Amino acid sequence: MSRPISIPDHMLPADGRFGSGPSKVREEQVGALARAGRSLLGTSHRQAPVKDMVGRIREGLGDFLELPDGYEILLGLGGASTFWDSAAFSLVREKAQHAAFGEFGAKFAAVTDNAPFLQPSSIRTSEPGTRTEVVEEEGVDVYAWPQNETSTGVMAPVRRPDGVERATPGSDGALVVVDATSAAGGTAVDLQQTDVYYFSPQKNFASDGGLWFGAFSPAAIERIEAIAASGRWVPDVLSLNTALENSRKNQTYNTPGLAGLVMLDDQVRWLNEQGGMAWAAARTKDSSDRVYAWAEASEFARPFVTAAGDRSTVVTTVDFDDAVDATAISKTLRAHGVVDVEPYRKLGRNQLRIATFTAVDPEDVSALLSCIDLIVDQL
Ligand SMILES: *Cc1c(COP(=O)(O)O)cnc(C)c1O
Numbered sequence: 001m002s003r004p005i006s007i008p009d010h011m012l013p014a015d016g017r018f019g020s021g022p023s024k025v026r027e028e029q030v031g032a033l034a035r036a037g038r039s040l041l042g043t044s045h046r047q048a049p050v051k052d053m054v055g056r057i058r059e060g061l062g063d064f065l066e067l068p069d070g071y072e073i074l075l076g077l078g079g080a081s082t083f084w085d086s087a088a089f090s091l092v093r094e095k096a097q098h099a100a101f102g103e104f105g106a107k108f109a110a111v112t113d114n115a116p117f118l119q120p121s122s123i124r125t126s127e128p129g130t131r132t133e134v135v136e137e138e139g140v141d142v143y144a145w146p147q148n149e150t151s152t153g154v155m156a157p158v159r160r161p162d163g164v165e166r167a168t169p170g171s172d173g174a175l176v177v178v179d180a181t182s183a184a185g186g187t188a189v190d191l192q193q194t195d196v197y198y199f200s201p202q203k204n205f206a207s208d209g210g211l212w213f214g215a216f217s218p219a220a221i222e223r224i225e226a227i228a229a230s231g232r233w234v235p236d237v238l239s240l241n242t243a244l245e246n247s248r249k250n251q252t253y254n255t256p257g258l259a260g261l262v263m264l265d266d267q268v269r270w271l272n273e274q275g276g277m278a279w280a281a282a283r284t285k286d287s288s289d290r291v292y293a294w295a296e297a298s299e300f301a302r303p304f305v306t307a308a309g310d311r312s313t314v315v316t317t318v319d320f321d322d323a324v325d326a327t328a329i330s331k332t333l334r335a336h337g338v339v340d341v342e343p344y345r346k347l348g349r350n351q352l353r354i355a356t357f358t359a360v361d362p363e364d365v366s367a368l369l370s371c372i373d374l375i376v377d378q379l
Contacts, residue, residue, distance in 0.1 A: 005332050005378045007371050012336055013364035019340030020150050020315050020355040021182060021203040025263060029206060032266040033259055041258050046251065050258060053265050054250040060268035061213060064276055065184070068191050070218040074240070074247040075211060077254060079200040080104075080181040082238070083212040084111040087142070087177060088118065089232070090224050090240035091196065096142040097122040099156070101131040102149035103346060104179060112142075117232065128152050128347060129305050129317075136163035141174050147183035150203075151344040153317035153353065154310050155183070159193045167195060167219035175220055185271060186314040186358045188281040195220040201260060204280070204314060206267045206359040208260030211252075216244075271358065280358045284313045287356035287365045291316040294369045300324045300376055304351060316354045317343065324376055326350045332375050338368060 017024035033041075040049050058073040067073065076086065088096075088111050098109035100123050113121040122140060126132040131154045134143040143164065148155050158178050160166060167173030175195040183189070184197065185204030191197055198214030201207035216224075221244065228234070228241035236242055242253050271280055292311060295301045295318045304317035320326045330342045330352060343351035352372070356365060 004335070005375055007332070007336050007374060011367060011371055011374065013338060013367040013371075014361065015364055016333075016336070016338035017340065018338065018354050018360065018368065020344075020353060021200070022209065023203055023206055023355055023357050024359045025206050026267070026270070026359050028270065029263040029266045033262050036258070036262040040262065043258075045255060045258065050261070051250040053261055054252075057213075057261065057265050057268055058247070058250065060265070060272055061215075063272055064268060064280075065189065065191055065197070065215055066277065067215055068217075071191060071215050072221065072244075072247070073213060074216055074243050075213045075252060076240075076243040076247075077211060077237070077252055077256060079202075079209050079212050080179060080198060081107070083198050083214070084108045086238045086240050086243070087144075087196070088112045088115040089234045089238050090227055091142055091175060091177060091220065092118055093141040093223065093227065095119040095121065095140050096144055097124070097134050097137055097140040098143075099124050099132045099134045099145035101126045101152070101154055101156075102128060102146070103151035103344065104181070105144075105146045105149055108144060108146075108179060112144075129154065130307065131156050131310050134161050136161055142177050143174055144177040144179070146179040146181070147187065147189070148180070148312050148314055150182040150315050151347060152304070153312040153315045154305055155187070155312040155314075156310070158189050158197075167217070167223075169218050169222040171219070173219065175217075175223060177220075182315055182357075185267075186280050186284040186356075188277055191215055191217075201264045201267075203355075204284075204357045204359070205264055206357070207264040208257060210257050210260060211264075267359070281313070283358055283362065284356050287360055287362040288313040288316050290362060290365050290369065291318065291354055291356065301372075304349070314355065314357055316356055318352050318354070320350050320352070322350065324350075324379065326352050328379055329372055329375050333368075333371065336371070338371065341368075
């Protein structure tokens with residue numbers, strides 16, 4: 001056994017949480033939780049105090065996302081993974097097409113592909129670390145892809161595919177459904193380019209998992225209502241029509257975890273006070289630029305995503321030379337309280353994955369990179 005590597009305290013990041021979800025929760029959010037612990041926690045989600053908070057979150061998310069006229073913020077239980085089943089039941093009329101360039105995109109594609117009441121999906125894949133796009137296709141009524149593929153650190157533009165006309169109520173057009181789970185709250189988006197922009201709150205929104213939120217266009221809302229009226233069997237807990245009716249009343253169909261809502265409420269307020277979407281996008285770009293510039297200059301590391309334009313600003317991935325054991329780096333960091341920089345487990349690469357979500361201080365990213373240099377020096 002070699003001597004354990006020691007990192008001097010003054011070099012360590014002030015906060016050592018760099019996970020891609022769950023992710024760093026700010027101290028102020030925990031303060032909000034403590035205050036709510038004397039009043040809101042443990043009270044009915046059908047009464048004004050909790051409903052007002054849900055309303056504030058919906059409004060705050062609308063402000064942050066610069067919600068276009070007619071779009072609505074809906075929420076439900078179960079997170080993005082549950083939302084995939086909801087989307088298969090309540091958004092896809094007959095056939096979906098997916099751009100699946102990583103684990104999360106592939107999982108949603110498998111959900112619609114396996115749904116017995118839908119046609120097999122069109123699934124466009126690409127090698128990990130690269131991306132692919134959806135393309136116009138006859139008979140497709142939902143086009144779907146992740147804005148940020150959290151398993152690989154690849155980011156994709158959010159824009160309607162060429163040749164696909166924007167759906168409007170009554171038009172029967174195809175919907176664009178974007179998984180923004182790890183993107184929303186830390187990147188810019190023009191919601192006019194999407195019909196559904198959905199996410200879980202445990203990434204850039206620094207809260208707990210277990211809920212999903214989404215911005216829905218008028219065409220998406222019409223689709224939900226049309227499928228609900230069509231006679232298709234939809235389980236109540238997955239029904240987006242049920243979520244729509246409840247969300248409009250600032251409620252959920254079944255009981256939500258209140259603590260996560262309190263932390264989300266605080267984070268949304270913080271994001272808007274700091275300067276909203278543009279501010280958040282600039283901050284994550286600053287943090288991620290530090291990682292990529294360091295990796296490009298490094299003698300033993302390089303960005304995993306070779307196309308610079310596809311590199312994520314919120315989840316960075318760095319490959320290491322064979323001579324440098326990334327697992328030894330992450331273990332040493334973990335022993336010093338710097339955690340969750342392990343790569344996505346199924347990717348199986350000699351890699352570190354560093355989330356540069358909005359809550360993460362860019363100076364902490366720089367400190368982390370210095371610690372990695374120090375560790376590699378001593379390995
Ligand atoms: C984390 C993540 C999910 C899964 O979210 P859950 O809340 O765990 O269901 C889905 N898509 C993307 C892009 C993610 O990053």
